[in-house]
Amino acid sequence: MDKAIALIEYITVPCGIRAADKMVKTADVEIMEAQTVCPGKYMVLICGNLSAVNAAIDSGRLEFEENIIDSFILGNPHDSIFTAISGVTDPGEVEALGIIETFSGASIIVAADTAAKTAKVNLIEIRISRGMCGKSYLMMSGEIAAVEASVAAACINASASGMLLDKAVIARPDPKLWEKLL
Structure with missing residues (x-):
């Protein structure tokens, strides 16, 4: 470590x-x-x-x-955190999209680490406070069950510190949406 x-x-x-x-x-x-x-x-x-x-x-x-x-x-942070912060992650095969939003930059990185260590998901982007009045968000992709488990675990973590704002899991997001997200 x-x-x-x-x-x-x-x-x-x-x-x-x-x-x-x-x-x-x-x-x-x-x-x-x-x-x-x-x-x-x-x-x-x-x-x-x-x-x-x-x-x-x-x-x-x-x-x-x-x-x-x-x-x-x-x-010992999950390796995918570094590429997700820089926004250069390949989402891979997308069965589901998970999104978590928090009130702080610190809380989103800890949530991302929890999500990545909970199940096999691809951390696509960690947006740390830029253009969001200090709020932050995380997007991840993977199989539906993995994304749901990772979002749930990360939300427990962010809720414990009072920083969780919102979350969503979208099964089979439309390709038109992916074009705009990536």
Whole structure:
């Protein structure tokens, strides 16, 4: 369990940029994304080995605790999370489409990890807060039973933190819809 991914969302942009700088100065981590999120929040997504990610996130929390909206650390994340974040996943054979929407970027990545580890699904896209006023969503495909199981497990996870907004499972989505989604 040497690979890890983590995210912290901050209330303000200056705080988020200062925290991102402190995190990369604290440990050898890669910044996957560091950007503003509507409405004026800032998100820092990092990856690296677990001990470095833990150290970086601890430094990003310590000084800026009062400005944190949400955060997570995942040791040994499912490999498909990385391609889904970049939006380059092939959906494969589509029998069903699963969609989950949450109130935060942190909660959608944890939900995606849960979904991918629950059943054999393809994580198609993880949209982290961009263009959604800070909300995030996940799309996955696979066999109907697998998608239903993965959506259910991920929703339990997101509901526990109070971040679940909505979910859907669509059996045999129309090809016209796929053209617009991908």
